[in-house]
Amino acid sequence: MKKISIATIIMIAGIWIAGAHAAQVDHALFASLLNRHVKDGVVDYQGVKDDEAVLDQYLEVLAAVDPDRLSADDQFAFYANAYNAWTIKLILSRYPDIRSIKELGSLFSSPWKKSIARIDGDLLTLEQIEHDILRKRFKDPRVHFAVNCASKGCPPLQGEPFAGNRLNDQLDRAARAFINDPRFNRLEDNTLWVSKIFDWFSEDFHGDVIGYFIQFADVPMRDQLEKNKGRIKVRYLDYDWSLNGT
Structure with a gap:
């Protein structure tokens, strides 16, 4: 039997590793749905319902993906898109007779704990995607x-959809848009009223909501936060669980 040199083994391993990380996910179907049925964050669920076959095709695309073969940024984009697409699918399971995603749960179960997301042979919950993975x-x-x-x-x-090659810019834009939207966050005198998200996940923001806001806030909020940081109190707004649809 002919021996394989170490150099050849290294070359083959390098080719295999490169191939393993060259995998890509086609998010075009999801892009078409979002482009047609989402405007300023408001979802036309009836429009998506009419196009549910397209959504199902996209979910089949996701189900066939091995996320471990993706780069780190592509993995993040993949799981974020999967979370959003499966959330829409969950809403459609009762639409139009639904006013809040919470109606899809019960006293003993949460809609985020339903095993619905098919990915690479596994059945994941939205909670697993968000908390255990992302x-x-x-x-x-x-x-x-x-x-x-x-x-x-x-x-x-x-x-x-999120895309690995544009992920950082997309996440920055999403953070900046949310933080500077007075529907969710606002500075009134020396009180910074913020979304409950910053309370529920305070550890993710290292317990420094003001410092995080300074990173993304526009002028004049950023200047006021920097100037009066030691005097500003953080308060949390009520969370609106009503459906984000038309």
């Missing part, structure tokens, strides 16, 4: 502006 693996607080819980209090659903 938050735990990537430790990027901007995830909270990327995943959408189908509620008006949630950071608006983006009008395009």
